Amino acid sequence: MIIQPHISIQNLNVHIGENHILKNINLDIPDKKVTSLIGPSGCGKTTLLKTMNRLLDRQNDVRVNGKVLVDGENIYDPKVEVTHIRKKMGLLSQRPFPLPMNIYDNIAYGQRVHGNNSKKELDEIVEKYLRGVNLWDEVKDRLKSPATRLSIGQQQRLCLARGLAIEPEIILGDEPTSALDPISTQAIEELFMQLKDKYTIVLVTHILRQARRVSDYIGFVYMGEIIEFGPTEEVLLNPKEKLTKDYVKGFLV
Amino acid sequence: MRKIEENIFKVLMILSTIMISSTLFMILYTIFSKGIGSLSWDMVSKIPEGGFYIGKGGGILNAIVGSIYITIGSTLLGLLISLPIVIYINVYAKRNATLASITRLSYDILFGIPSIVYGAFGFAIMVYMGLKTSLLAGIITVTLMIIPILVRAIDEVVRVVPEDMSNAVFALGGTRYETAKIILRQSIPGIITAILLSFGRAIGDAACVLFTAGFTDSIPTSLDQPAATLPLSIFFQLSSPIQEVQNRAYAAAVILTIIVLIINIVAKIASKNLSKNKI
Numbered sequence: 001m002i003i004q005p006h007i008s009i010q011n012l013n014v015h016i017g018e019n020h021i022l023k024n025i026n027l028d029i030p031d032k033k034v035t036s037l038i039g040p041s042g043c044g045k046t047t048l049l050k051t052m053n054r055l056l057d058r059q060n061d062v063r064v065n066g067k068v069l070v071d072g073e074n075i076y077d078p079k080v081e082v083t084h085i086r087k088k089m090g091l092l093s094q095r096p097f098p099l100p101m102n103i104y105d106n107i108a109y110g111q112r113v114h115g116n117n118s119k120k121e122l123d124e125i126v127e128k129y130l131r132g133v134n135l136w137d138e139v140k141d142r143l144k145s146p147a148t149r150l151s152i153g154q155q156q157r158l159c160l161a162r163g164l165a166i167e168p169e170i171i172l173g174d175e176p177t178s179a180l181d182p183i184s185t186q187a188i189e190e191l192f193m194q195l196k197d198k199y200t201i202v203l204v205t206h207i208l209r210q211a212r213r214v215s216d217y218i219g220f221v222y223m224g225e226i227i228e229f230g231p232t233e234e235v236l237l238n239p240k241e242k243l244t245k246d247y248v249k250g251f252l253v
Numbered sequence: 254m255r256k257i258e259e260n261i262f263k264v265l266m267i268l269s270t271i272m273i274s275s276t277l278f279m280i281l282y283t284i285f286s287k288g289i290g291s292l293s294w295d296m297v298s299k300i301p302e303g304g305f306y307i308g309k310g311g312g313i314l315n316a317i318v319g320s321i322y323i324t325i326g327s328t329l330l331g332l333l334i335s336l337p338i339v340i341y342i343n344v345y346a347k348r349n350a351t352l353a354s355i356t357r358l359s360y361d362i363l364f365g366i367p368s369i370v371y372g373a374f375g376f377a378i379m380v381y382m383g384l385k386t387s388l389l390a391g392i393i394t395v396t397l398m399i400i401p402i403l404v405r406a407i408d409e410v411v412r413v414v415p416e417d418m419s420n421a422v423f424a425l426g427g428t429r430y431e432t433a434k435i436i437l438r439q440s441i442p443g444i445i446t447a448i449l450l451s452f453g454r455a456i457g458d459a460a461c462v463l464f465t466a467g468f469t470d471s472i473p474t475s476l477d478q479p480a481a482t483l484p485l486s487i488f489f490q491l492s493s494p495i496q497e498v499q500n501r502a503y504a505a506a507v508i509l510t511i512i513v514l515i516i517n518i519v520a521k522i523a524s525k526n527l528s529k530n531k532i
Binding site: 053055058060083084086087089090091093094095097099100101109110113114159162163166172 | 347350415417418419420421422423424425426427428431435438439
């Protein structure tokens with residue numbers, strides 16, 4: 001049914017200190033689809049997301065065993081260049097964190113650290129991706145003003161544009177709308193719908209309605225294990241596992 | 254009953270606030286009222302003439318220049334050493350928590366060591382290296398004293414930069430060095446406060462420079478010459494039995510206070526302009 005996995009997680013185990021956080025995860029994330037990871041707080045879904053761009057490496061006492069293949073390449077291979085992997089993925093965190101610089105430089109930052117300093121190209125990229133997140137018209141007259149003056153909803157769209165500007169293949173969203181008001185949330189969700197033609201999107205969320213609105217596939221994570229994975233409607237409306245059934249029950253009512 | 258309790262504590266808080274601010278004004282009043290009479294253009298524009306310390310003419314330009322040299326020199330040198338330390342324990346040694354906490358502990362201890370000990374230590378190094386009392390020896394000793402202040406103060410502000418901010422840079426494919434630059438940019442106001450703290454300590458400390466920078470009536474023209482400093486100039490003049498010379502000590506204190514005030518104001522303005530992009 002899943003034809004072409006973009007990210008393939010194989011026998012992944014994560015320990016943080018003494019705790020076994022992720023237990024033997026096997027998961028194929030389909031190419032150019034939206035996949036949501038749902039589950040109760042503390043079940044490990046954010047940890048799972050962070051293994052995909054190796055941000056987990058930054059924490060203390062973390063041991064990762066198993067493979068995460070992106071385009072067939074194991075990103076936990078010691079020979080792999082970690083900045084190169086991360087360039088393939090844009091990350092959207094729970095709260096937007098604009099860099100301490102102006103709007104233009106925020107978008108251009110990723111390109112610059114990867115060595116692109118051509119003013120002409122950067123101008124084009126900044127405009128293209130700000131248009132891409134429907135922010136261009138709101139900020140085109142104040143590109144040189146601090147990004148922190150934007151509203152939080154605008155900041156989150158800016159962060160999405162910043163991530164897209166490094167021209168990744170994958171977008172990782174860690175509850176990207178949890179700090180936003182309903183209108184900004186809707187704007188982000190609509191963007192995901194537009195972007196899924198070009199990008200593989202992995203979304204952590206605990207809003208089941210959001211998962212239903214935007215995603216093609218859903219993975220249910222519970223106590224560090226993938227309990228169920230399948231097409232959105234099937235998992236939400238017709239779950240096979242009892243645990244999933246109990247979790248999505250609230251949604252059906 | 255709870256209302257009374259609140260009022261008692263409110264009065265206590267107001268009293269202590271008044272006490273602290275009035276101490277500041279009393280200090281300012283004392284040095285200004287005693288020193289303003291002796292404050293003249295000669296004071297800040299001339300070096301001591303023969304017999305200055307028994308009431309003859311001249312000024313303390315030697316000490317003003319010496320203090321500024323030592324303070325700026327040691328603050329710059331201190332920053333050059335402290336910033337890499339802070340970056341290392343916060344960005345690079347992140348996964349080596351033991352190393353970071355040992356470093357922090359040792360800087361806490363160094364922070365509490367009295368400056369006379371740094372002075373003695375600096376003197377020992379100086380003798381070992383065969384240096385004479387000189388501007389260079391003074392700068393090195395004062396740098397040793399202020400590094401713990403700089404490291405602790407900058408570490409405090411760098412640690413509160415949200416983890417997600419660094420993660421944002423990493424997620425864009427940034428290296429740890431690039432992340433460090435963003436973290437520092439985010440911490441500029443705190444770094445300026447740290448510089449101010451160490452500047453204040455450096456310019457006001459007498460014990461560190463006593464054995465190392467020495468004292469001279471001329472303005473140093475190279476790093477291997479001795480240099481006078483304001484605190485020592487105040488000390489020598491205040492120990493004089495002659496009233497006129499004692500008053501000049503207060504004038505020197507006024508000059509020292511004004512320099513610190515100017516630096517504070519400049520730093521506040523700089524911090525405001527530099528931090529406009531901060532969250």
